[in-house]
Amino acid sequence: MVTAVAERAWCVVVPHHARGARQARHRIAGELAGAISSELLADAVAVVAELVGNAIRHARPLPGDVIRVAWRIRAGVSHQLLEVRVTDGGATEEPRQRIVGPDSVDGRGLTIVDALADRWGVERDGLGQSVWAELSFPHRTPEPSAGV
Template sequence: MSVTMAVAERAWCVVVPHHAQGAQQARHRLAAELAGVLPPALLSDVVAVVAELVGNAVRHAGPLPGGVVRVAWRVREFGGGNAVEVRVTDGGSTIALPAPRIAGPEEVDGRGLTIVEALSDRWGVEKDGLGQSVWAELS
């Protein structure tokens, strides 16, 4: 399989249900859209980051109107290769902004944003009048 390394900027946006199947739908759509566009290792990291962000949106935040989560990604040329920005937007949480935490060895969850932080060049959270977006950039 050949991989195209030079890509004009491309962007996609999908809306998935605010439940676990939504995370699965987002992963499959992202993998299908970017197969052959990104090197396999980068694609794997991007899919893992989106899975974590959508999973967190489903577990810890409310949905956008209509019971959905919006997943967007953008591919652009960067330093001779490609960079990808992913953004997951949900209805936000009244508890706290997303932040990595230290999970003990016996805990079965709590590592999502630590994984996002490890795989991404940078990531962050933005709030607006409609909800909350967690974004990450990978290259």
């Protein structure tokens, strides 16, 4: 069952380490279970995994050797929007999709994000960079109760 949610936001700080990616996946899955459809939840977990993995592999950490992972649900007229955002200490190159061969073992992260998200982008400020993605899903109307 999916519960209607007006606007809610979450933010966690995870280690700039592979265990940080696991913590982020588990946290978003736990917080959003029941708030969004299981299909969208699977996509959101995959997007967070890719963005955190990229931050660990390619970017510097924030002070404290961490990465910040945030997400929020916003209600629209006919749909809800889920935004996920991963903030790190920045990298020498801006994140971008890469073209890789079929035998490559990596390099597909932002291609996966691009396929699952409605849109995504990168923002930089004096402290680092945030890579964000937006995923949308239609509002579901509650099932009518039997006998009413």
